[in-house]
Amino acid sequence: MGLDVPLPERPLPEAPLLEVDGVTLQYKTPHHLITATYRVDFSVLPGDRFVLLGPSGCGKSTLLKAVGGYMAPTEGEIRLKGRPVTGPGPDRMMVFQEFDQLLPWKTVKQNVVFALEASGRLSGREAEARAMHYIDKVNLTKFCDSYPHMLSGGMKQRVAIARGMAMEPDILLMDEPFAALDALTRRRMQDELLTLWEETRFTVLFVTHSIPEAIKIGSRILLLSPHPGEVKAELNSAGSSEEAMRLESRIQQMLFAEEIREAENV
Numbered sequence: 001m002g003l004d005v006p007l008p009e010r011p012l013p014e015a016p017l018l019e020v021d022g023v024t025l026q027y028k029t030p031h032h033l034i035t036a037t038y039r040v041d042f043s044v045l046p047g048d049r050f051v052l053l054g055p056s057g058c059g060k061s062t063l064l065k066a067v068g069g070y071m072a073p074t075e076g077e078i079r080l081k082g083r084p085v086t087g088p089g090p091d092r093m094m095v096f097q098e099f100d101q102l103l104p105w106k107t108v109k110q111n112v113v114f115a116l117e118a119s120g121r122l123s124g125r126e127a128e129a130r131a132m133h134y135i136d137k138v139n140l141t142k143f144c145d146s147y148p149h150m151l152s153g154g155m156k157q158r159v160a161i162a163r164g165m166a167m168e169p170d171i172l173l174m175d176e177p178f179a180a181l182d183a184l185t186r187r188r189m190q191d192e193l194l195t196l197w198e199e200t201r202f203t204v205l206f207v208t209h210s211i212p213e214a215i216k217i218g219s220r221i222l223l224l225s226p227h228p229g230e231v232k233a234e235l236n237s238a239g240s241s242e243e244a245m246r247l248e249s250r251i252q253q254m255l256f257a258e259e260i261r262e263a264e265n266v
């Protein structure tokens with residue numbers, strides 16, 4: 001006889017948006033085989049601000065390139081919404097560190113519209129309206145007819161963010177987007193990114209080698225060991241400023257311990 005008592009409803013675990021599963025990435029040069037990352041695993045949930053943190057050369061940018069579909073893993077698999085990533089696509093938009101990622105002969109608005117039209121996402125009035133919506137979100141409405149050379153570094157990065165967001169990708173890939181800015185602008189841009197996230201809850205995979213930036217931006221932080229990058233720890237974000245301080249010293253200790261081990265092996 002079956003029981004008629006209804007089972008209590010339990011929320012289903014959220015499916016990951018992005019899965020990086022045992023991913024080894026290598027560069028083949030005429031004389032060397034460089035292993036950039038070794039069997040890296042992580043998964044990003046919808047709405048995560050997922051940060052890849054680690055010392056220079058640990059393969060953060062290479063991982064981002066592979067998620068972007070610009071490089072194939074030699075081992076393992078990358079899946080977006082359950083489907084293997086086999087090449088670039090408008091479902092993954094990249095924002096780089098360099099200020100020259102905009103087309104210099106197009107205005108702010110034209111840069112954003114161009115991306116929408118070239119990808120086939122939208123055209124004509126719809127593309128313009130979408131572009132202006134995101135240009136407004138990054139507070140550049142007044143500069144929509146300006147050319148990139150008329151903008152500051154921070155403003156150019158805002159345009160690149162607006163362009164990426166206007167495509168409404170599944171995930172925004174940001175490779176040290178604020179690293180070339182002065183400290184004050186960098187902090188302001190971090191705040192603005194968080195405000196934008198509060199408004200739209202987009203999913204972002206953010207690369208940095210700055211511990212304070214990782215703690216500020218990340219809802220989750222993947223700590224990678226030095227070359228070749230392997231997962232060292234996955235940490236949750238800090239809620240309070242005391243927690244942030246504790247997290248910062250914990251990360252520093254983990255990275256420092258690795259440096260000592262490296263030095264001893266030399």
Ligand SMILES: Nc1ncnc2c1ncn2[C@@H]1O[C@H](COP(=O)(O)OP(=O)(O)OP(=O)(O)O)[C@@H](O)[C@H]1O
Binds near residue numbers: 029057060061209
């Ligand atoms: N095009 C390339 N050809 C050969 N080796 C490369 C290439 N790009 C990166 N590498 C090597 O792969 C490793 C990882 O580099 P990557 O740029 O991904 O590290 P990173 O963690 O992003 O460093 P940084 O914080 O300095 O940008 C390094 O040893 C680097 O020298």
